[in-house]
Amino acid sequence: MSDRLGPIPPESMTEAQRVAAQAIIDGPRGALYGPFVPLLRSPELLDNAQRMGEYLRYRSAIGVRLSELAILVTAREWNQKVEWAIHAPIAAQVGIPPAVMGAIARGERPEAMLVDESVVYDFCIELHREKRVSDRVYNDALALFGEHGVVDLMGINGYYTFLAMVMNTAQTAVPPSTAAPLPD
Known part of the structure; x- marks a missing residue:
């Protein structure tokens, strides 16, 4: 089973992809990994998803x-x-x-x-x-x-x-x- 949507080389990223990737790297996760690699193909979805995930993972009410x-x-x-x-x-x-x-x-x-x-x-x-x-x-x-x-x-x-x-x-x-x- 091969990784269908693996890492995008930095030089191949669009500006929107670079911004979305950097937001994750600069946040509490510290790196672009797991689901955020395939989601990078849709930078706006990635940005919204990672913000929701940051709340749910680190600050949820439970x-x-x-x-x-x-x-x-x-x-x-x-x-x-x-x-x-x-x-x-x-x-x-x-x-x-x-x-x-x-x-x-x-x-x-x-x-x-x-x-x-x-x-x-x-x-x-x-x-x-x-x-x-x-x-x-x-x-x-x-x-x-x-x-x-x-x-x-x-x-x-x-x-x-x-x-x-x-x-x-x-x-x-x-x-x-x-x-x-x-x-x-």
Whole structure:
């Protein structure tokens, strides 16, 4: 499987592509990688997407730990190995236990989750698999996170689904990672 939309040499970039790439390099990500490489073909889409992603990844109302959990569930549901390679080490750093990550990687419901992790997991799984969220799961999320948190949780699922679609279509190469690879 070859990378359909790999890196663009700097000398081949348009001015709009250079500006969009530099905004990512100068931001908290520090480099142009993963989904932003294929998205560079549409600089305005890239710019808007990366700004949304910056908020959802670094400042969402549910916090970084639970955002990373939601990203891992999304990566598993979309079989997205790049997202997994990038985010599994971050999830481990912010406190998602290895057993929880291992169960998610295998497509299983983790047994030993904190209450907030369980609520996020159930919300994400229902949203991805059922294309909706039951009243019980919605009300659990609402009680823990409020409306702002519920909306951000929906946003994280949607944003990382978008990135998964981009990378699955582009066949983006999986970067080296300290995490075990996501199984097929």
